[in-house]
Amino acid sequence: MSLTYTALGAAGEVTGSQHLLEHRSFRILLDCGLFQGGPGAHADNRRLDCHPRDLDAVVLSHAHADHCGRLPMLVRDGFDGEIYCTPATARIAAVMLRDSAHIQEEDAAFCHKRFGPDHPGAQPLYTEQDAQRAIKLFQPIPYNEPTRLNPHLKLTFREAGHILGSAITELSIGKVPNATRLVFTGDLGRRGMPLLKDPATLPGCDVLISECTYGDKIHTPPGDLASELLRILTRAWVDGGRVVIPAFSLGRTQQIVYYLNELAELGVLPDMPVYVDSPLATRLTEIYRDRQDLMDEEAHQMLKIDDDLFDFDRLLYTTSRQDSVAINQVGPPFVVISASGMCDAGRVRHHLARALPNEHDCVCLIGYQGRGTTGRAIAEKREWVEIFDRRVPIRCHVEQFGGLSAHAGADDLKWWFEAMANEGGVGRCFLVHGEPDVAQSFAGLIRDCCDEDPVVPDRGEVFKL
Template identity: 50%
Template sequence: MKITFLGAAGEVTGSQHLIETDSRRILLDCGLFQGHREEAYLKNSHFAYPPESLDAVFLSHGHMDHCGNLPRLFNKGFRGPVFCTSATADIAEIMLKDSARIQEEDARYLARKLTDKHPPIEPLYSEDDVTGVAKLFERLDYQEWHELGEDLKVRFLDAGHILGSAIIELKIKDQREWRHLVFTGDLGRRELPLLRDPELIAGCDVLISESTYGNRVHEKASDVKEELFQILDEAYRLEGRVIIPAFSLGRTQQIIYYLNDLYNEKRLPHIPIFVDSPLSTRLVSVFRAHLQDMDDDVREVISSDRDPFGFSLLDYVSSREESIALNKRKGAFVVIAGSGMCENGRVRHHLKNGISNVENTVVLMGYQAAHTLGRRLQNKDPKVKIFDRYYEVKAKVVQLSGLSGHADVEDFKWWYEGSAKRGNIGQVFLVHGEPESATALAALIRDQCDEDPVIPQYHESFEV
């Protein structure tokens, strides 16, 4: 069996791993590379194999760096099945349609800016390609082994990363020998809101594991709810607004769930809350449809509250006119809007109108990449550029980091030790991590594996 690492190798973007046997060619994930525009476009445009030659794709979850290039694969000839959980199928279709729309808008914008000598920038794919690949999704339940032929079986276990995320277990027959391969996708954390804890495996011959935070310990998720209460309570007393830039998938729903909890506990200040993100609103409907895939706490909540994503103080903003009206609103209120790093979407308008008011608060809820507006706010820059103007930062800026969906050092230690007790773990390949994170994780788990973990590089192949 040959494994070629075609993305998320030595970095944390563009997850894509090719598995080849004497009778099969299958792909684990087909994610978008995200980074410098020209380099990302080049990597995303070309595949290292004929797409039509793939027998199947196995998709771990619906984040764009894992599913975002599936429509391009379809555009170039792939017509095989895409196996995933039901929630992932629903999420991926929404995320991919949004991606196609953004690409088309970017292409039109760049066409106006580029010189006549510059070749036109074409979208990687269209909404028709999204519709086409979505028809290939085959939904499989968690925990059941599914026979996909005489030489291939698959089982999905809950990865605990986002709704629908899966650890992919494959049993593949190669040259008359069965091999047991596991791909963690993005491994989640324990005790995150909404999500079940990651499931343990019972050993394997080959393990492809993410390593994003193999050198870090996160803050506790349980602290975030109390911190949100303190922020909203202060805003209510000061009659200020709270602006929360939040990722549309996962983070927004977790925040709403915590606020719903505070409301049910009769602790939430009487302050209007607005979700100003059409994408987030569409994704909330998926969460409502998949409550059965969530943790025991959610099951307990819905025994007395049928909708953990709705309460009387919460409104979902749909139209552009409603969004603009919020900037003229008086008194205390909360607005949750994309994007999480403040680079795109409606949140930039809310920041422009609220960042210079000392009574307001900006709550950053996740990782802020270098050179983003979110990072500049995190760094307490006295002035920031929004659109084409500089604004003084007088609002209070708070960073809440407890909701990261990736396993940290303690989670990895728990997962590897627990899995190794159930069965031997053979060769481990560490992907989806910067070199220092992957190296630290390799040292942490070495005693739990039969062989020293390997950190593959982009386009590197291994016979296993």
């Protein structure tokens, strides 16, 4: 059997997920995501390194932008096959892509007006029409339902536990008993986190393409997260300061609101307003409310005493720009949860510009901050960052709240690998979605689970399987 794997994205870096599989009977793409952060992201996003017209299908692991964000470009440039994903991912990705296209068009119009038509940013990556065409190609497949895509290829989605609808992709290539079993983790979640079920464990496979974003770190145990949030909010309440939580609209925002709702139910949440300042997060939270069937046992127990896990007294979801502006007119203490998670776009920049210079305020970073992003500069507590073309000094408290990460840490990744090793082991392993030093460190940690030394591919590198 002739099968090749080309690492087109998230190779030696965390974002830009895109992995090409080529067989004599098919060419499929695993994910088609945006590159985020870093000086080269804009140029990287404008170039597709595959041939869209030659692809038979796309398999989408989940709806984060760095996994689905370039699908409209793929369709615009000639792809017309099916995009396979879970039903929840289809709903969420539809919202995400329409929102992304709207932002692309607004940003391009601004650049065109300010800098002229020849500016690199004066043309959007894609339009809302492109996004809508991509959405029409979604083909939902529920978890744990093997689906034959052609006589030589069978697809099964397993729970990844990362965000609502996220999936581990399991492919059976060729005919039994000589089929090759290939697994792509997408982004793996953590054990014991709120709302979502734990990642499913799988039996051994011939080829594994695995994320390793936090392959060198162990996160704060989930049981400590509510108390850590309470500590930060209580200090802000005493100091009369604001707490700004940059959070991706999908996944992280819902996690934080869930924890705050739990503190409110216990009667210990400080008496100050909490704002979710993201229209996108508001729309996505509605999908979380609709898909309670995908939530874990802890969430179902909570639903017995609280019919809405994403609402409590003094929680306000803003929608309009005027609502967002009004937050800072009220004055602290308050909490504002706003996108984007890496602080480089969206409404959170307005809140950061006010909070960073104030020693009584707090910026709480709750996830991975990519190289070259404003969030990384804040995490490193540099003297200043640039926001809206001006230098803003960093004098506030900065908290790095890794415990809320939706990615498996080194311990959870190792647990998942060992479960696979106990059921037949891993043949060849490719470590992606991690910075190079992290990937190399994690390779040593899971070497005994694999038949061969794990490989950290370079972008564009081709492997015969």
